[in-house]
Amino acid sequence: MPAIARLGYLGFEASDLGAWERFALEVIGLGLAERGADGSLVLRLDDQAQRIVVHPGAADDLAYVGFEVDGEHALCALAQTLSDSGCKVTEGKPEVARARRVAQLFQLEDPSGVPVELFCSPERASGPFRSDAVPSGFVTGDEGLGHLVLVARNAATNDRFYRKLLGMKLSDRIQTELAPGLSLDITFLHANPRHHTVAFTEAPLPKRIHHFMLQLGAMEDVGHAYDRCLDAGVPIANTFGQHPNDGMFSFYARTPSGFLVEIGWGGRRVDDATWEVRTYDRLSTWGHRPPAVPGA
Numbered sequence: 001m002p003a004i005a006r007l008g009y010l011g012f013e014a015s016d017l018g019a020w021e022r023f024a025l026e027v028i029g030l031g032l033a034e035r036g037a038d039g040s041l042v043l044r045l046d047d048q049a050q051r052i053v054v055h056p057g058a059a060d061d062l063a064y065v066g067f068e069v070d071g072e073h074a075l076c077a078l079a080q081t082l083s084d085s086g087c088k089v090t091e092g093k094p095e096v097a098r099a100r101r102v103a104q105l106f107q108l109e110d111p112s113g114v115p116v117e118l119f120c121s122p123e124r125a126s127g128p129f130r131s132d133a134v135p136s137g138f139v140t141g142d143e144g145l146g147h148l149v150l151v152a153r154n155a156a157t158n159d160r161f162y163r164k165l166l167g168m169k170l171s172d173r174i175q176t177e178l179a180p181g182l183s184l185d186i187t188f189l190h191a192n193p194r195h196h197t198v199a200f201t202e203a204p205l206p207k208r209i210h211h212f213m214l215q216l217g218a219m220e221d222v223g224h225a226y227d228r229c230l231d232a233g234v235p236i237a238n239t240f241g242q243h244p245n246d247g248m249f250s251f252y253a254r255t256p257s258g259f260l261v262e263i264g265w266g267g268r269r270v271d272d273a274t275w276e277v278r279t280y281d282r283l284s285t286w287g288h289r290p291p292a293v294p295g296a
């Protein structure tokens with residue numbers, strides 16, 4: 001059965017591109033590949049020509065998510081499977097493929113209304129990527145860009161879409177009560193050895209996305225990123241911590257659009273031959289606390 005291989009790219013719509021430029025380049029350590037005619041920030045973090053594009057707009061939310069499929073044949077087969085299953089799938093126009101710097105793409109929406117793009121053959125950048133802020137680099141390759149956590153209108157229909165139709169596999173779940181009356185049931189799915197490429201939960205949140213995650217190659221680079229957030233006055237949403245399921249060492253900072261970015265290192269990789277699906281009862285083994293308020 002054709003399936004997605006990895007998270008390929010993300011598009012955001014942001015109301016303050018100046019704040020995003022400082023945040024992306026100076027705090028996170030991404031590279032500016034180019035600036036679009038409309039002022040979009042085209043960002044890279046590895047040898048792929050572009051990974052994150054921040055478009056001007058009022059939404060301050062995820063605009064689209066791109067999942068890579070290995071090869072044109074598998075891509076077309078997956079698009080056909082989705083279409084046969086009742087999804088409205090449209091082949092992306094050549095100008096959209098050029099803008100995304102991919103050979104071919106198909107566009108559809110997930111059951112929660114998130115614009116999804118399935119593509120193959122992303123363009124490589126002409127030169128290698130190096131970040132002075134992140135000397136260890138961003139962990140991508142076969143594991144893709146990172147992961148994202150989405151807000152689902154209905155977890156069961158999201159589950160069917162991402163597992164049955166896009167071919168992802170269940171990693172585990174976290175079911176926990178955050179506060180009286182606020183329970184979360186988060187589903188984590190993998191498409192490759194990265195513990196999860198997509199997670200989703202029903203939650204009373206105003207945006208499509210809760211956070212996206214970028215993985216760094218060294219723990220000290222996560223520490224330096226944390227220091228740069230403090231120096232730049234970027235709000236920390238959750239201090240250092242580890243989740244019980246992926247085991248990643250990470251913290252969460254608030255992007256200029258209000259949703260979060262998780263900056264992480266390490267973590268468990270999934271081997272489907274031996275992986276056992278579990279359900280956990282807490283979000284974090286330790287840490288990931290809201291920052292202490294001085295003097296409180």
Ligand SMILES: [Fe+2]
Nearest residue numbers: 147149213262
């Ligand atoms: Fe995460």
